[in-house]
Amino acid sequence: MESLKQMRYALVDGQRADARPKLKGRCPDCDAEMVARCGPVNVWHWAHKGRLSCDPWWESETEWHRSWKNNFPLDWQEVRHIDQTTGERHIADVKIPYGLVIEFQNSPIDSIEMRSRENFYGKMIWIVNVTTGMIKGYFSVGLSGPIQKDPLIYQINWWSRSQFLRKWGEATATVYFDFGTDTLWRLIFYDPEKTVGAVSPIPKRCLIEDCSNGRAIRTMNDAGV
Known part of the structure; x- marks a missing residue:
């Protein structure tokens, strides 16, 4: 299965923002809902909520x-x-x-x-x-x-x-x-x-x-x- 799209930025109140704990945003490409992934291992990033990548060329941040x-x-x-x-x-x-x-x-x-x-x-x-x-x-x-x-x-x-x-x-x-x-x-x-x-x-x-x-x-x- 294709991995979820991981991005540095999402739109929060219409502005580009880095991922922060519990923050929610929108994908600047497809406008889908995105959630902030802020774990202790991987670099903090945004991921689409409940859907696969909208850009098949994108690889994990x-x-x-x-x-x-x-x-x-x-x-x-x-x-x-x-x-x-x-x-x-x-x-x-x-x-x-x-x-x-x-x-x-x-x-x-x-x-x-x-x-x-x-x-x-x-x-x-x-x-x-x-x-x-x-x-x-x-x-x-x-x-x-x-x-x-x-x-x-x-x-x-x-x-x-x-x-x-x-x-x-x-x-x-x-x-x-x-x-x-x-x-x-x-x-x-x-x-x-x-x-x-x-x-x-x-x-x-x-x-x-x-x-x-x-x-x-x-x-x-x-x-x-």
């Missing part, structure tokens, strides 16, 4: 999602995006006023949904959580180089049986991997036949600044690191 969203103004977080032709609508994790959508992906995603999101949002980037699990270790072991200095690019050899790089290599939007440090890694390409690809580092602060100001995202060289 985590501390990692919340931390990333907090790098941007509240009005840019959880923004409804509507296709003016078809009427299809979804809620973007972050939507910059300049038109860029940022999707923070914590769980595995299949190729069909990946392509659907990219086609729907158009101008977007992915930021993928790789702060836990064995993928981080395989990534570090596979790095070699640099094979190019400007912009700085490393080769990545993939010796794991995991399909992680193959799947993200299919993305048409730019993909950044977050390993929980101050540096993100952009996936430039991945060849599933040769199990080799290329990645480029970028300071996390630069991506946040450039996205916020509607600029092209800098490389490590441009950032002066």
Whole structure:
């Protein structure tokens, strides 16, 4: 069964509000009643009352999602995006006023949904959580180089049986991997036949600044690191 939609914000008396104990609100997307989930384990969030998710693309809110969203103004977080032709609508994790959508992906995603999101949002980037699990270790072991200095690019050899790089290599939007440090890694390409690809580092602060100001995202060289 599909999990209940978990969101940071609901509408309380017509205003966006964080979840607080015993508070009730309305979904800003479908106007269904929402209840505040404020337990001791999971990050406090809103959930639909007695119904499944109204947005099948939405995944459960985590501390990692919340931390990333907090790098941007509240009005840019959880923004409804509507296709003016078809009427299809979804809620973007972050939507910059300049038109860029940022999707923070914590769980595995299949190729069909990946392509659907990219086609729907158009101008977007992915930021993928790789702060836990064995993928981080395989990534570090596979790095070699640099094979190019400007912009700085490393080769990545993939010796794991995991399909992680193959799947993200299919993305048409730019993909950044977050390993929980101050540096993100952009996936430039991945060849599933040769199990080799290329990645480029970028300071996390630069991506946040450039996205916020509607600029092209800098490389490590441009950032002066």
